[in-house]
Amino acid sequence: MSIDxxxxxxxxxxxxxxxxxxxxIASGEFFVLLGPSGSGKSTLLxxxxxxxxxxxxxxxxxxxxxxxxxxxxRGVGLVFQHYALFRHMTVxxxxxxxxRVRGVKHADRARRRNELLQLVxxxxxxxxxxxxxxxxxxxxxxxxxxxxxxxxVLLLDEPFGALDAQIRVxxxxxIRQVQRRLGMxxxxxxxxxxxxxxxxxxxxxxxxxxxxxxxxxxxxYRHPAxxxxxxxxxxxxxxxxxxxxxxxKLGQAQIAAADSQRASGHxxxxxxxxxxxxxxxxxxARLHSTPLCSGHVQSLSFAGGVQRLxxxxxxxxxxxxxxxxxxxxPLVLEVTRNSSEQLQLALNAGQRVAVGVRRVHLLPTPISxxxxxADSAQDASQLRxxxxxxxxxxxxxxxxxxxxxxxxxxxxxxxxxxxxxxSRAIPTIAAALARxxxxxxxxPAGAPLPRRVVICTDSDAARPAALALVASVMxxxxxxxxxxxxxxPAAPRGDVAGSFRRLLDTRAELLESHGLDVRTDxxxxxLDDWLARLAASEEQTLIVLGVAGDAAxxxxxxxxxxxxxxxxxxxxxxxxxxAPVATLGAAGAMASxxxxxxxxxxxxx
Amino acid sequence: MTARHFRVLPGFGLTMGYTLLxxxxxxxxPLSAAFLRSAELGPxxxxxxxxxxxxxxxxRLSFGAALLAALVNAVFGFIIAWSLVRLRFPGxxxxxxxxxxxxxxxxxxxxxxxxxxxxxxxxxxxxIEPLGFKVAYTPTGVVLALMFVGLPFIVRTLQPVxxxxxRELEGAAETLGASRLQTFRWVVLPAIWPALLTGCAxxxxxxxxxxxxxxxxxGNIPLQxxxxxxxxxxKLEEFEYGEATAIAVAMLLISFTLMLAINGLQLWGQRRQxxxx
Numbered sequence: 001m002s003i004d005x006x007x008x009x010x011x012x013x014x015x016x017x018x019x020x021x022x023x024x025i026a027s028g029e030f031f032v033l034l035g036p037s038g039s040g041k042s043t044l045l046x047x048x049x050x051x052x053x054x055x056x057x058x059x060x061x062x063x064x065x066x067x068x069x070x071x072x073x074r075g076v077g078l079v080f081q082h083y084a085l086f087r088h089m090t091v092x093x094x095x096x097x098x099x100r101v102r103g104v105k106h107a108d109r110a111r112r113r114n115e116l117l118q119l120v121x122x123x124x125x126x127x128x129x130x131x132x133x134x135x136x137x138x139x140x141x142x143x144x145x146x147x148x149x150x151x152x153v154l155l156l157d158e159p160f161g162a163l164d165a166q167i168r169v170x171x172x173x174x175i176r177q178v179q180r181r182l183g184m185x186x187x188x189x190x191x192x193x194x195x196x197x198x199x200x201x202x203x204x205x206x207x208x209x210x211x212x213x214x215x216x217x218x219x220x221y222r223h224p225a226x227x228x229x230x231x232x233x234x235x236x237x238x239x240x241x242x243x244x245x246x247x248x249k250l251g252q253a254q255i256a257a258a259d260s261q262r263a264s265g266h267x268x269x270x271x272x273x274x275x276x277x278x279x280x281x282x283x284x285a286r287l288h289s290t291p292l293c294s295g296h297v298q299s300l301s302f303a304g305g306v307q308r309l310x311x312x313x314x315x316x317x318x319x320x321x322x323x324x325x326x327x328x329x330p331l332v333l334e335v336t337r338n339s340s341e342q343l344q345l346a347l348n349a350g351q352r353v354a355v356g357v358r359r360v361h362l363l364p365t366p367i368s369x370x371x372x373x374a375d376s377a378q379d380a381s382q383l384r385x386x387x388x389x390x391x392x393x394x395x396x397x398x399x400x401x402x403x404x405x406x407x408x409x410x411x412x413x414x415x416x417x418x419x420x421x422x423s424r425a426i427p428t429i430a431a432a433l434a435r436x437x438x439x440x441x442x443x444p445a446g447a448p449l450p451r452r453v454v455i456c457t458d459s460d461a462a463r464p465a466a467l468a469l470v471a472s473v474m475x476x477x478x479x480x481x482x483x484x485x486x487x488x489p490a491a492p493r494g495d496v497a498g499s500f501r502r503l504l505d506t507r508a509e510l511l512e513s514h515g516l517d518v519r520t521d522x523x524x525x526x527l528d529d530w531l532a533r534l535a536a537s538e539e540q541t542l543i544v545l546g547v548a549g550d551a552a553x554x555x556x557x558x559x560x561x562x563x564x565x566x567x568x569x570x571x572x573x574x575x576x577x578x579a580p581v582a583t584l585g586a587a588g589a590m591a592s593x594x595x596x597x598x599x600x601x602x603x604x605x
Numbered sequence: 606m607t608a609r610h611f612r613v614l615p616g617f618g619l620t621m622g623y624t625l626l627x628x629x630x631x632x633x634x635p636l637s638a639a640f641l642r643s644a645e646l647g648p649x650x651x652x653x654x655x656x657x658x659x660x661x662x663x664x665r666l667s668f669g670a671a672l673l674a675a676l677v678n679a680v681f682g683f684i685i686a687w688s689l690v691r692l693r694f695p696g697x698x699x700x701x702x703x704x705x706x707x708x709x710x711x712x713x714x715x716x717x718x719x720x721x722x723x724x725x726x727x728x729x730x731x732x733i734e735p736l737g738f739k740v741a742y743t744p745t746g747v748v749l750a751l752m753f754v755g756l757p758f759i760v761r762t763l764q765p766v767x768x769x770x771x772r773e774l775e776g777a778a779e780t781l782g783a784s785r786l787q788t789f790r791w792v793v794l795p796a797i798w799p800a801l802l803t804g805c806a807x808x809x810x811x812x813x814x815x816x817x818x819x820x821x822x823x824g825n826i827p828l829q830x831x832x833x834x835x836x837x838x839x840k841l842e843e844f845e846y847g848e849a850t851a852i853a854v855a856m857l858l859i860s861f862t863l864m865l866a867i868n869g870l871q872l873w874g875q876r877r878q879x880x881x882x
Contacts, residue, residue, distance in 0.1 A: 049776075071779040072779050074780070080777060084776070086774065086777075098782050101782050101784070101791075145777075145781070
C-alpha cells in the first residue's frame with residue numbers, strides 16, 4: 001500500500017510541529033524518518049496512524065483519502081518506543097488482541113498467534129506475562145501484536161529507543177526480515193542515523209517540523225543539499241570554498257574540477273568534506289590527495305574499526321570554516337582513519353601532520369554565509385543579535401562573518417550581505433552590488449522574528465533566483481510564505497487572467513523544484529506602493545524582493561521605487577539577478593543558485 | 606556472616622511490637638470490649654435482639670444503601686477522576702479541591718444541607734416531589750447522603766492510577782482495531798480494577814458506619830428508613846447497652862466478612878495476573 005502525505009501541517013497552539021510536509025512512500029518501501037527530537041517526525045507518524053489529527057493536508061493510502069478515517073479502521077500496525085503492551089494480558093493474549101476485538105474464533109486466533117510468535121522467535125513465551133520478558137523480547141511481542149490483523153502499513157515509532165546496543169541490532173534484523181517477508185510498507189521513526197542507514201530503502205530527514213531532504217541512504221550521505229543534513233547524517237567538515245572556472249579553491253589549495261561535484265558556477269560555496277575523505281601524512285610530499293594545509297593532532301580516540309582524530313589547523317590558516325566558531329577558536333577537523341591507514345602511519349596527539357582532501361561535495365545552497373556590512377562594531381553586533389539573523393544562522397548552521405573588522409576581504413561576492421535598514425542602506429547596497437553581491441538582507445533595528453514571508457519580484461527574470469533563495473530561507477523559519485503578484489489597475493482584463501496563471505505557475509514551480517508550497521495573492525495597484533504600505537504597517541513580515549538588472553540598474557530601481565521599503569519596519573531580503581545579457585560569471589552564479597532544484601526533491605539524481 | 610540488609614525502620618522485633626501495641630490499643634481492645642459486652646446477653650438473647658424486624662430492616666438498609674452508593678460512586682467517581690486527570694479545563698484545580706469537601710465537612714452539615722434541598726419545600730424537592738420522586742425521608746435519601754460521603758474515597762484512589770496509565774495503551778488498542786467500549790473493557794478497566802475495588806471498599810465501609818449526614822435526610826422511620834447506627838444510638842439512649850452492643854457486633858461481623866471478601870477478590874485478581882507462568 002502506498003502512502004502519500006500531502007502538505008501536512010500540525011500545530012499545538014503557537015507551535016507548528018509539522019510544517020507543510022509532502023511525501024510519497026511507495027508500496028512495500030521501508031522508509032525512515034530521521035531527525036533530532038522535536039523535529040516533528042513522531043507526530044507525522046502518529047498522524048499516519050490516525051492517533052493525531054492534523055490541521056492541514058491530506059493523508060492517502062493507495063490514493064484513497066484516509067485523513068478522517070479513525071485509527072481503528074486504517075488497518076495499520078503501530079509499534080511504540082515503550083512497547084505499550086497490555087500488562088494484564090499474557091504474551092499470547094496481547095498478540096491475539098486485534099483478532100479478539102474483531103470477533104475471530106478461538107481456534108483461528110490461536111493459529112495466527114502461534115504463527116506470529118514463531119515469526120519473532122518467541123513461541124515458547126505464549127503464556128508469560130509481559131513483565132517477565134526482557135525489553136527486547138517485549139518489543140518483539142509488540143511487533144507480533146502489531147502484525148496480527150495483517151496491516152498493509154507498519155509504523156515503528158523509535159522501536160529501539162529503550163533497548164541495549166546489542167539487542168537493538170538483533171531486533172533491527174528481525175524487523176527487517178519480517179518486513180521483507182511480508183512486504184509491508186513500513187515507516188520507521190528514529191533519531192539514530194546508523195539505524196536509518198541499516199534499515200531504510202529511503203530516508204527523509206526532518207528538522208523543525210520540515211522535511212528537509214529525502215533520498216537513498218548513500219545518496220543523502222554523499223550528496224546532501226543542506227548543511228543540516230550534511231552534519232546530521234554522519235560527521236562532516238564544512239568549509240567555505242571559492243568556485244571559479246578553474247575549480248574549487250579551499251584556502252590555498254586548488255581542487256581540480258574533476259574532484260569536486262558540480263564544479264561549475266562561481267563564487268562562494270559551502271564545501272562538505274567527510275572525515276574519511278581527509279588524508280593525513282607526515283609530510284605534504286607523501287599525500288596521495290590534494291594537499292589542503294598542515295595542522296597538528298589535537299586528540300585521537302579508538303572507535304572499533306576506525307580511529308577518530310581531531311586535527312587542529314593553525315590560527316592563520318587560509319581555510320575558512322562554514323560554521324560559526326566560538327571566539328575566533330582555531331578550526332578543528334574531524335578525521336577518521338581505517339586500519340590500513342593506521343598501519344601505514346602511526347600518529348600521536350600533538351604530532352604535526354599534512355592534511356589532504358580526497359573528495360569534496362558542494363552544497364547547492366544559495367546562502368553560503370552571512371556577511372555583516374556595518375560602519376561600526378556596535379552596529380555590527382546589533383545586526384548579529386537580531387532575532388531574524390540569529391534564527392537563520394543557528395538553524396542553517398551558517399557562519400556570520402564580520403566584514404567590518406576585516407574589510408580586507410574585498411572579494412565578497414557570495415553569501416548574503418547583512419546590513420541595517422536605515423538611511424545609509426542604499427549606498428551600502430550599491431557598493432555591495434558593485435562588488436558582485438547578489439543577496440542582501442536589510443534588517444531594521446529591533447525587528448522581531450517574522451511570522452509571515454511575502455515574496456515579490458519586479459520582473460520574471462528575477463524570479464528563479466528569488467524563489468531559490470526563499471526556498472532556502474523558508475526551511476529555517478516557522479512562517480507562512482505568500483507569493484504576491486501586484487497587478488496594475490490600468491492593465492486590460494486579459495492581463496488579470498495572465499497574472500493568475502503566472503501566480504499558479506510560480507506556485508507549481510516552487511513546489512516542483514524546491515518542495516516548498518506557498519500561498520498566492522493577487523493585489524491591484526503599484527508594487528512599490530503596496531510594499532511600502534506593507535513595510536510600514538506590519539512588523540512581523542519578511543519581504544523577499546527579487547529584482548533584475550545590472551548593478552547600476554538595480555541601484556536605480558531601489559532608489560526610485562523601493563527606498564521607503566528599506567526604511568520600513570519589515571526586514572527585506574533582496575535577491576538581485578543579473579539580466580540574461582550580463583557577464584558569464586554572473587550567469588554561472590545564477591545557475592548554482594538554482595541548483596537546489598534538482599537535489600532537494602526526493603534525492604532525484 | 607552475610608551482611609545485613611539495611612532497614613529504614615529499626616529491626617523486626619521493635620517494629621512488629623509497636624504495630625501490635627498500636628493496633629491493640631486503638632482498634633482491637635475497644636472492639637473486644639463490644640464483643641464482651643454483647644456476650645453478657647448470652648447467645649439466645651443476642652440472636653433474638655439481632656433478628657427483630659426493626660434491627661434486620663436497619664441492617665439491610667445500612668449495608669444495602671452503602672453498597673448501592675459505592676456502586677453508583679464507582680461509575681461517576683471514575684468519570685470525575687478521569688476528567689480531572691485527562692482533561693484540561695478552567696477551574697480544574699477548584700473542582701479538584703471540591704472533591705475533598707465531604708472529607709472536611711462535619712457530616713451533620715451535609716445532612717442538613719441535603720435535607721433542606723430535597724425536603725418537600727426545598728429547592729430540588731419542590732420540583733421533583735410533584736413528579737413522584739421522593740428523596741427526603743426515604744431510603745433513596747439515605748443512598749444520596751452516603752454517595753456524598755463516599756465520593757472522595759473513589760476519586761482519590763483512582764486519580765493516581767489513572768495518571769499512571771500509559772496513554773499509549775489506548776493508542777495501541779485503537780490501532781489494533783478496538784472500539785472505545787472494547788478499549789475500556791479490555792485495556793483501561795483491568796488496569797484500574799484493583800484501585801477501583803479499593804476505593805469502593807473504602808467508600809462502602811465509611812458509608813456503613815455513617816451516621817451524621819444520614820439521620821437528617823432519612824427521617825428515621827422504623828422498618829423503612831432507619832439505619833443500624835441509629836438503632837444502636839436509640840438503644841443506648843434507652844440504656845439498653847447489651848442490645849446496642851449486640852447490634853454493633855452484628856455490624857462488625859458483617860463488615861469484617863465483606864472486607865475479607867473484597868480483599869480476597871483483589872488478591873485473586875493479582876494472583877491471576879501473576880501466576881500465569
